[in-house]
Amino acid sequence: MSKICELLSQLASANRAIASENEAIENYQTKISMAEQELVTKTTKIEKQKDANKLKRREAQKLEGEISALDKKIGDATANQSQASNNDDYATWTKRIAEYKEKVAEIEDNVLEMLEICDQNESQQNELDQQIANLKQETTIKKEDYLSSIEAAKERKADLISRRDAIFSQLGGSFKSFYDRLYAKYGETTVVPIKKESCGGCYMKLTIDLIAQVRTSEDPITCKSCNRVLYTVPLK
Numbered sequence: 001m002s003k004i005c006e007l008l009s010q011l012a013s014a015n016r017a018i019a020s021e022n023e024a025i026e027n028y029q030t031k032i033s034m035a036e037q038e039l040v041t042k043t044t045k046i047e048k049q050k051d052a053n054k055l056k057r058r059e060a061q062k063l064e065g066e067i068s069a070l071d072k073k074i075g076d077a078t079a080n081q082s083q084a085s086n087n088d089d090y091a092t093w094t095k096r097i098a099e100y101k102e103k104v105a106e107i108e109d110n111v112l113e114m115l116e117i118c119d120q121n122e123s124q125q126n127e128l129d130q131q132i133a134n135l136k137q138e139t140t141i142k143k144e145d146y147l148s149s150i151e152a153a154k155e156r157k158a159d160l161i162s163r164r165d166a167i168f169s170q171l172g173g174s175f176k177s178f179y180d181r182l183y184a185k186y187g188e189t190t191v192v193p194i195k196k197e198s199c200g201g202c203y204m205k206l207t208i209d210l211i212a213q214v215r216t217s218e219d220p221i222t223c224k225s226c227n228r229v230l231y232t233v234p235l236k
């Protein structure tokens, strides 16, 4: 294997490793956003339940106010009843008191039912608040974990980039700018091995002459079809 083929092979493998670190970093970042999104979704859902419960509580309080008003009316009617000057008057107040009491009983049933629901919701709410607290803690731990994985991947990537820079400096200054232009087009597959006498990038069949050139040349040789830089892998 010629010196240049070996350098190009190292360059290709450094590129693959850098791409895989980039992918890992992206995956961890996605996981962080997903964990944050999940936290927001669950918190919002529970906050909505809390709001609905507050509303129900207020409705129950309003009905309790109506009961107090009716109780006052019953008090007044009872006073009037005791001062009734005749039987008809007395009967009228008795009837009215009965009506008020019936109304109170009806509202009370309603209020009791509502308060029971509120109590149930509120006890569930405490549980849900606990769930949120747990979820927040889990999310924080997960995020820290992902962030340290990202840091590790970034360190490995920085190491790979400096190794790749060392390869570039061995390949000569003009190669780097040529490579950069090609990289904008082909990315990871800028430098490809010859596979089955074909270009490992575009799969075009290569001439025997060109393959021989790749093996022996002291300069990088490119595919005539796609212009990618070619190298040969040693036969095992």
Ligand SMILES: [Zn+2]
Pocket (backbone or CB within 6 Å): 199, 200, 201, 202, 203, 204, 223, 224, 225, 226, 227, 228
């Ligand atoms: Zn090609």
